[in-house]
Amino acid sequence: MSSHWSRYWEGKTHGEHRYRTEDWLEKYAREQLFHITSYGAKPCEQSILVDIGCGAAELTVYYEPFFAKIYAVDSSSSMLETAQRRLDKFASKKIQLVQSDALYFAEKIDIADVIISNELAQYLTKEQISKHLNECLKVLNPKGIIIVSLIIDPDKYWLWQIGYLRESRIPLLKFIPMLLLNQVRKVYKRIMQQIPSDMGYSHRKEAIKEICTSKNLDVEFVNTLYSEYRYTALIRRMTNHRKKQHLARSR
Ligand SMILES: C[S@@+](CC[C@H](N)C(=O)[O-])C[C@H]1O[C@@H](n2cnc3c(N)ncnc32)[C@H](O)[C@@H]1O
Secondary structure, eight states, X not given: OOHHHHHHHTTOOSOOOSOOSHHHHHXXXXXXXXXXXXXXOOOOTTXXXXXXXXXXXXXXXXXXXXXXXXXXXXXXXXXXHHHHHHHHHTTOSSEEEEEOOTTSOGGGOSOEEEEEEESOGGGSOHHHHHHHHHHHHHHEEEEEEEEEEEEEOHHHHHHHHTTTTSSSOOXXXXXXXXXXXXXXXXXXXXXXXXXXXXXXXXXOHHHHHHHHHHTTEEEEEEEOSSOTTEEEEEEEEOOHHHHHHHHHHHO
């Protein structure tokens, strides 16, 4: 992890979700479980889940009933300490906490049927996402799936930042100055070579698709239920048939 983001998360004790009540955390987890099943994986008593960037296990505990074993991986020790207290509170038996980086976790995991990362992609550059997927592929069962969840979409995020996509619209007269201010802020940050936003990096779907295609992975994008400016990537290995189709198209 870049030292900026490791410093950012060290000392933190929760995942900074918009709503943090248990019923919301359970809803967020249920959305992920829905994607897992809708993409053809059947969580069952034999399957192994790896939750990368699990944070304080706020969602992980709600995945537990559906899997045989869960590896919950995070690089921040304060998040993992809070996660351990949460596992004790929920009397979790099947979740194993692992301190590791999303780019180097494979040696600590045997095999995975499903690998999920919720709100992690924004702390990885495009190159790091590519490395992260390589690491996932080292442990992913041939028919397994990877869910990269809640990626920030730059085309929607700026609209959110200037007040659009929210429940109450802002008046046009206020919108134009905010739009200009936002552009100036972006240019300034680029010049100063700062992290593009306090939220981390945003990634276009095309960029994610390009990474996946280069690794012979199929990817499908879905909208998210509870965030206006994020999307989720559902990823799996291409079948031989798909590889042939892909090769023929690229000739
Ligand atoms: C927004 S929180 C999300 C936590 C959890 N997935 C959830 O939805 O509640 C992001 C988490 O990713 C972790 N993280 C960020 N970069 C990481 C990396 N390169 N390797 C492992 N964990 C990372 C942080 O420590 C933090 O706990």
